[in-house]
Every structure is written in structure tokens, then in C-alpha cells.
Amino acid sequence: MANLNIDSAKDRTFDAIVIGSGISGGWAAKELTDKGLKVLMLERGRDVKHIKDYPTTNLYPWEFKHRGEVPMDIQEANPIVNRCYAFKEDAMHFFVKDHDHPYVQEKPFDWIRGYQVGGKSLLWARQTQRWSDFDFEGPARDGFAVDWPIRYKDIAPWYSHVEKFAGISGNRDGLAELPDGEFLPAFPLNAVEDYFSKHVKAHYKNRYVISARCAHLSKPNQIHLDQGRAQCQERTLCQRGCPFGGYFSSNASTIPWALKSGNLTLRPFSVVESIIYDDNKNRATGVRIVDTNTKQTEEYYSKIIFVNAAAINTNLILLNSKSKRFPNGLGNDSGVLGKYVAFHNYSAHIGADVEGFEEWATDGRNPAGGGYIPRFRNIFKQETDFLRGYASGLYGYRGYNHKWEGVGEDFKAGLSKKEYGPWRIGSHFMGETIPKETNFVTLDPNLKDQWGVPQLRISVDYDDNDMKMQKDYVEQLTEMFTSAGFKNIKAETNHQAPGLDIHEMGGVRMGNDPKTSMLNKWNQLHACNNVFVTDGACMTSTSCQNPSLTYMAITARAVDHAVSEGKKGNV
Amino acid sequence: MDRRTALKNLALVIGSAALLPRCTEHNPVTHFKNFDVTNDQQSLVADMAETIIPKTGTPGAKDLMLDQFVWLMLDDCTKKDDQKTFFKGMGEFNDLTKKTYNKSFADLDKKQKEDLLNTFEKKSNGYSKELNGFFSTVKGLTVFGYTESKYFMTKEIVYELIPGRYNAWLPVKNNIAAKNG
The missing domain is CATH 3.50.50.60 (FAD/NAD(P)-binding domain)
Known part of the structure; x- marks a missing residue:
């Protein structure tokens, strides 16, 4: 008691x-x-x-x-x-x-x-x-x-x-479906993300690829310093807790x-x-x-x-x-x-190979994770056989090209090479239910x-609307990737449980x-x-x-x- | 000493004993949490790891104790069924070595060791699932341990805990970062 x-x-x-x-x-x-x-x-x-x-x-x-x-x-x-x-x-x-x-x-x-x-x-x-x-x-x-x-x-x-x-x-992107806010500088899109952004803007009505907006102090103001926080150091180890207070x-x-x-x-x-x-x-x-x-x-x-x-x-x-x-x-x-x-x-994602852009890579790490495709389905009017729509994550990346085959001296030396491989691009599905x-x-x-x-x-549980929307995401992103010239496009759906x-x-x-x-x-x-x-x-x-x-x-x-x-x- | 402390101390004694090799006649055994490993088996994994990541002008698998990392990960982070498969594959690996060279792996010269391991890189090598699995586990964990070792991450491809930058447009020439990029 x-x-x-x-x-x-x-x-x-x-x-x-x-x-x-x-x-x-x-x-x-x-x-x-x-x-x-x-x-x-x-x-x-x-x-x-x-x-x-x-x-x-x-x-x-x-x-x-x-x-x-x-x-x-x-x-x-x-x-x-x-x-x-x-x-x-x-x-x-x-x-x-x-x-x-x-x-x-x-x-x-x-x-x-x-x-x-x-x-x-x-x-x-x-x-x-x-x-x-x-x-x-x-x-x-x-x-x-x-x-x-x-x-x-x-x-x-x-x-x-x-x-x-x-x-x-x-960034202040000026989109009605994703109102602008009180922003600190954005983390920029890289070469491939930027290319895709321009391609989508030129070829699709009402579809955009923007810098993901995220709760990171890219350039802190006084109010953030007053909290005892400092500029984000691009560690992207956020899940451990940030000693800089770089994220909110x-x-x-x-x-x-x-x-x-x-x-x-x-x-x-x-x-x-x-x-x-x-x-x-x-x-x-x-x-x-x-x-x-x-x-x-x-x-x-x-x-x-x-x-x-x-x-x-x-x-x-x-x-x-x-x-x-x-x-x-x-x-x-x-x-x-x-x-x-x-x-x-979140039951789908898609990936593809990207040819070209050899003259660029990235350095450091992007706390925003890359780009963001705001919802483009059924915004101004109902236009599909499912209700509502989805946003998509979007990220281009290029790592060192390490040969996996072999053993011994050459294989070992190969692991230390800083020679870039080809670019890849990926996206994940975020649907309204x-x-x-x-x-x-x-x-x-x-x-x-x-x-x-x-x-x-x-x-x-999921319902029919969710499955139709998932299918549409796979179709639309596959089409957008194809249109942009990406190769070896592979979409995967999963049965992850809600939650x-x-x-x-x-x-x-x-x-x-x-x-x-x-x-x-x-x-x-x-x-x-x-x-x-x-x-x-x-x-x-x-x-x-x-x-x-x-x-x-x-x-x-x-x-x-x-x-x-x-x-x-x-x- | 109360009962709880006594038990705790007893557990410590047993625990440390478990880490010491216990001598059988010719082939001492080390007890891990989930399996026992003979000295011969330990030597085999150490020799394989050294064949994969040899000592050159820079440290090799034995210097970096990558074989110990293989055993740790096999013990701590591998499903029981996969552990069983590993040992089954290891037995088959010994048979394969005997059959091919009429020797144990330890007695092969460097070239023979490399040749044998390289047969696993061929997709249609005709080996069993367990045998291929054994090799890919040893190789995977050896390379993982190597590329995530302090040596590699401070001397080869330097890992930065605090990059302090995101340059989305790093100039590259011939697939190598251009200077002053």
C-alpha cells in the first residue's frame, strides 16, 4: 500500500x-x-x-x-x-x-x-x-x-x-508536400544522388530527390551551444550516444x-x-x-x-x-x-549498379544518410488503386574495390588498396498505413x-492497401532507376513484422x-x-x-x- | 567465507582451468564454451589463417592472433549447428589434404598450402557443403579479424573515429582519390 x-x-x-x-x-x-x-x-x-x-x-x-x-x-x-x-x-x-x-x-x-x-x-x-x-x-x-x-x-x-x-x-526545397523549416545547412547530395535528383526533376512531374533533413548540428547556433552541444563531427556512431551532442x-x-x-x-x-x-x-x-x-x-x-x-x-x-x-x-x-x-x-528496398561518375567519390561520412524522395503518389488527387503514398530513402555510395578471391601475399596486399570500385545506389520504402x-x-x-x-x-497486421503500395514502390523505383540508366536493378520485398x-x-x-x-x-x-x-x-x-x-x-x-x-x- | 563467495571462487578456479590446455597423450585439448579443440586443430586453423594473411613486410595472421579470433567468433557468435558443420568440414579438409598430398596441412610447403586453399575459390570444386563452409568460415573470420584489427585500421586503411567532415564530392583520378581532394 x-x-x-x-x-x-x-x-x-x-x-x-x-x-x-x-x-x-x-x-x-x-x-x-x-x-x-x-x-x-x-x-x-x-x-x-x-x-x-x-x-x-x-x-x-x-x-x-x-x-x-x-x-x-x-x-x-x-x-x-x-x-x-x-x-x-x-x-x-x-x-x-x-x-x-x-x-x-x-x-x-x-x-x-x-x-x-x-x-x-x-x-x-x-x-x-x-x-x-x-x-x-x-x-x-x-x-x-x-x-x-x-x-x-x-x-x-x-x-x-x-x-x-x-x-x-x-534545404529550403519549396515543396508543398514537405514544408520547409528552420534549417541549419543541409548535408549535400553526392555525385550520383545529385545526378539522380536532376534526372528525376527533368523527367517526372512532382517527383523530387532532396537532401534528407535530419536532427544534426551541421552548423550550431548559439541556442545549441547554450545546451552544451557542439557541431556534428560526422561520426555516424549516433546509436552509442554522441559525446558532442551532435544530434538531438x-x-x-x-x-x-x-x-x-x-x-x-x-x-x-x-x-x-x-x-x-x-x-x-x-x-x-x-x-x-x-x-x-x-x-x-x-x-x-x-x-x-x-x-x-x-x-x-x-x-x-x-x-x-x-x-x-x-x-x-x-x-x-x-x-x-x-x-x-x-x-x-518498411517492407521493400531496391539496389542497382551505377556506371560512370568515376571522377567522384565521397570522403568522411554523411549523418543525413543521403537523399530523400518525398511522397509523390495521390498527393493532389487520388490516382492509384491504393490510398495514400510513400516516401523513399535514397543513397549513392562508392567504396574501395577489394578482390575477395584468393589467398596469400597478393590477396593480403589487395585488402589495403585504396582503389575505388563502381558506384551503387539504393533506396528503401516508407509507406503510410x-x-x-x-x-x-x-x-x-x-x-x-x-x-x-x-x-x-x-x-x-498489414492489409491489401499496404501490399498494393509496396508493389507500386517497387514498380515506380525500378522505372525511375531504369530511366536514370542504372543497371542490374534488384528490388527485394520482405515480410518484416509491423513494429x-x-x-x-x-x-x-x-x-x-x-x-x-x-x-x-x-x-x-x-x-x-x-x-x-x-x-x-x-x-x-x-x-x-x-x-x-x-x-x-x-x-x-x-x-x-x-x-x-x-x-x-x-x- | 560465505557460501556464495565460496561458490564464486570455485567457479573462477574451474573457469581458469577450462582455459588451460589439458594434456591427453599426444594432443592436448583446449576447452571453449561450446566445444573442445585439439592442438592439431588449433594449428590447422592458425596455418590456414597464416596462408590467407601471411607475414610479409607487415604482420601476418599469427602475429595478429587471427586464429584466436576465428575460435572466439566460432565459439561466441556462431549457431550450434554451424559449429558442428565447421568441425565436420574440418575433418573433411584433413582427409582432402591427405588424399591430395599424402601429408597433413602443417607439413605442406607454402606453395602447396596456397594451391590447396585456392581450389576453394573455384565455384565448381565438387566439395561438400560442409567442406566449403569450413573454408569460407576460416577465411571470412580471418579476413574480418584482419581488416578490423588495430594494426590494419591504424596502418593500412585508417579508421577515423571522428572524421569531422563529409565531403560529398571527393575528386578521383584513375580510381584513386586525387591529391588535395
Whole structure:
């Protein structure tokens, strides 16, 4: 039982509680503390202090016992997380192992998680594109999900707000479908990417290849130096944590900023079991946590609560927050909670040989990863037999040409040659998926995790629309590569489970109508307006742009509303 | 000493004993986590690695202890089934050497060792899956260990932990980076 001693309760009372310290939780804490609120940030995992807790960050490849490979016993014990591209010897300590937090897969779902201060913001791929009204108006135009309660104009100033602080590199490309932002200089396209960009522009209407926009300090401004961050050094070892703070993470940016204000209390090792709802006051009054070290339950109280536990865990917390008023989960009058979960379809890629361009190579490493092809399907009107569209990654590369055949002196000498081989080009598919009632998460009635919290059952799958879109990506990219003169083009599709894209969204969606959505246009629960959900769970649809930048902007916007309405006594 | 400490110390003793060669009559055995390896087997892998990456004016496989890396990776990072296949292939490799030269690999001269290993580079060599797999595992791990060794990454193709630049347009002439590029 929680200790309800009155003095102690006072110590455990804050102006606001933020659940989760990942990319959106970090922003909630920063914005709330900037506005003078006393904030408690709860993180289920351990603390990871910037630089100090990046144990592998300065290791050379030969300093890893297995040169980066994950030992087989760890691979075999962790089939789910082992499928993640970044689960390697240098960063595996930042991933949740399969047995740490089990869940029931009604359908295959690779739930990739990072339980530590900073969450997955340490590990993300750092691609940051704004959404446009072609995204926010999508559900209404194409007749799926529910209408977004916001439009681009509502969020545009908040994109600017977070971009300036986080530091986003990119070009002002002037595309309606991918609005420009507050950019630091872009990382340039290389010779082959640039050729392809020009070719596509000349031969296709409304198709573009641009420098990928990413959260790297290509040229820091004062605001970034003030955070203690420095210019990106092009290490591209980001998943280890960056000692320069060259890319944006909660650990390097928002959390130390919020701590510096003196207004933030950070409590790691705190699994949120539920949000406490007071049936008399008709509001949420705090949260109940399990201390993961002591396994003891404790309660913390506040006027407002931001839920930023990462999409699926945010669903779990709300589903598990049952009261007389909300027997089916907090704010769940509509029965929508946990439903309309969606993700990004990453099930295809394509590669080809490139002839020519012998007079160029690259030197150093590109933190942006190369180019980006914004969505070009069904933007201005519906034009295919599937809904929505896809973005594509695009990268040209040229390495040294090392002969693999043979043994002995010549073979050995050959490995040291710095003679460039031919160029290659590659692309990967990033498709929007349609949120559906049949893609959902629920609580298992019996199974519990090691903290006594019910396990989740996850039931999420692809549909026909996804398969048609995948086929179109393969056809269109093959045609574009052929048209550009690339050779030996090989497209591959895979059957990777949803979740491995690590872009799971929804379940607590925004909408205008409380009967069909959980959150209003300010990310407040319709039925409990001092609880805000601003992580991936709030997303009404998924677009095909990487979602993190939008979580940041939505969070800053919601905090601004929470604080200004709080002052008026409306929250 | 409490029971837990005693057990821990006992485990340490057993653990270090496991790393020491234990003498059988002629062919001492080293215990790895997942398999035992005889001295002859260790010598074979070391000789193969040295044939693949020989000592020249620069260090070779034995200098860089690449054979130890092969065993480490086989022990730690390889599926049990693939470990079994490796040893089966190794047996076949010894048979092949005997059949071809009527000698063991260790007794071949340098040219013979290279010739034998080069037969594996031919696609239709008629060898079994296990035999080809054994060679490609030894070669793959030897080359991986070599190109990821401190020596190689500091003296041959220098690895930069902190490039501090991305030059998207590096001028190249005759496939070599042009000077002042």
C-alpha cells in the first residue's frame, strides 16, 4: 500500500508529471519547466546521463570483443530485438531484451523498446520532415480513420519552435508536400544522388530527390551551444550516444536544459502502473508507480499529467487506469482506446549498379544518410488503386574495390588498396498505413509483467492497401532507376513484422468527436482534460514522413495550451 | 567465507582451468564454451589463417592472433549447428589434404598450402557443403579479424573515429582519390 502520510504527500506533489523521458517526454519537461512549473519526470528505466553513460561512444571497432557482432546466445535469447538493425555490440545495452518485458503477439509484432532516460531518442534515425496539409487532411479527404482536429497552420509555428532548438539540417526545397523549416545547412547530395535528383526533376512531374533533413548540428547556433552541444563531427556512431551532442536527443538537449532550470525532478526506475482518477473531483490527481528496484508502489500527485511513455506503453497505461468512472481505461468512453494502431510499411528496398561518375567519390561520412524522395503518389488527387503514398530513402555510395578471391601475399596486399570500385545506389520504402479498428492492443486478462502490470496483447497486421503500395514502390523505383540508366536493378520485398519500423502510432487518437476519438485538438483526453497525450499514441493517421518531429511540435503546442489554460483555471 | 563467495571462487578456479590446455597423450585439448579443440586443430586453423594473411613486410595472421579470433567468433557468435558443420568440414579438409598430398596441412610447403586453399575459390570444386563452409568460415573470420584489427585500421586503411567532415564530392583520378581532394 502506498504511504499516504500528509507531509510525504506534499513532497510527492508537483505542478505537472511527465510520464516518459524519450523524444516527446523530454520536450514536455523542457517546455513545462521553461514556463516555471515544477515538474516530475518519471522514467521506467535507469538514468543515462549525457556523455557519462555512453560507455561505447569512444571505442574503436577493434576494441569491441566481437567487432560489433552480437554473441549468438544473446541473439537466440532475443529474437525480437535482434531483428532491429541497430541491435549490435555497440548499442545493445540501450535496448530492452525480450524477456524483460514480454507481451502477447496475437499477430507478429516486433516491439522495439529503449527503457532508459532518453528512451529511443538515443537510438533514433534522426530523420525529421514536417507534415503538410496533404497529411492532416488525408483522413477526411480519403475517408478513413477520423478527421484530424488540427491543420498545418495550427502546428507550423510549433514546428519552427522545436526545429530552432533541436537543430535540423536541410534545404529550403519549396515543396508543398514537405514544408520547409528552420534549417541549419543541409548535408549535400553526392555525385550520383545529385545526378539522380536532376534526372528525376527533368523527367517526372512532382517527383523530387532532396537532401534528407535530419536532427544534426551541421552548423550550431548559439541556442545549441547554450545546451552544451557542439557541431556534428560526422561520426555516424549516433546509436552509442554522441559525446558532442551532435544530434538531438533528450539526453543531450531537453533534459539537461530542463534540469538546469531547477524545476525538474527526474525519477528513473519508475514504472507507471496507472493514472489515478478521483471520481469526486472528476479529474486525474496523479500517478501510481512501481519502483523497479524495491517493487514498492508509490503515488505522485499533480495538476496536469503528460503521458509520453511511447505509443504502445501509453496505451497500456491508459488501459490499466481503471476507475468507477472509467471502467474500461482512462478517458475511454468511446471504446476507441487501444484501437486504430498503425505503423510505417518498411517492407521493400531496391539496389542497382551505377556506371560512370568515376571522377567522384565521397570522403568522411554523411549523418543525413543521403537523399530523400518525398511522397509523390495521390498527393493532389487520388490516382492509384491504393490510398495514400510513400516516401523513399535514397543513397549513392562508392567504396574501395577489394578482390575477395584468393589467398596469400597478393590477396593480403589487395585488402589495403585504396582503389575505388563502381558506384551503387539504393533506396528503401516508407509507406503510410491506414489506421483500422482491427489493428489494436488490449490488456491480457491474466498475464502480468515483473512489475505486476498486465501484459499487452498486440494485434496489428498489414492489409491489401499496404501490399498494393509496396508493389507500386517497387514498380515506380525500378522505372525511375531504369530511366536514370542504372543497371542490374534488384528490388527485394520482405515480410518484416509491423513494429520493426519503430514507428508504431495511434490507439489514443486525436479527433473532434468524443464518440470516435480519445483526444481533443489540444491533446487533452476529451473526458479528463488534465491528462495530455502527445507521443505517437495521439496520431490520427501516420503520414509517411518520420514522425518524431511532429511529436515534438505537438508536445510543445499542448504544453503551451495546458499552461495558459491552467492559469485561467480551465485545466 | 560465505557460501556464495565460496561458490564464486570455485567457479573462477574451474573457469581458469577450462582455459588451460589439458594434456591427453599426444594432443592436448583446449576447452571453449561450446566445444573442445585439439592442438592439431588449433594449428590447422592458425596455418590456414597464416596462408590467407601471411607475414610479409607487415604482420601476418599469427602475429595478429587471427586464429584466436576465428575460435572466439566460432565459439561466441556462431549457431550450434554451424559449429558442428565447421568441425565436420574440418575433418573433411584433413582427409582432402591427405588424399591430395599424402601429408597433413602443417607439413605442406607454402606453395602447396596456397594451391590447396585456392581450389576453394573455384565455384565448381565438387566439395561438400560442409567442406566449403569450413573454408569460407576460416577465411571470412580471418579476413574480418584482419581488416578490423588495430594494426590494419591504424596502418593500412585508417579508421577515423571522428572524421569531422563529409565531403560529398571527393575528386578521383584513375580510381584513386586525387591529391588535395
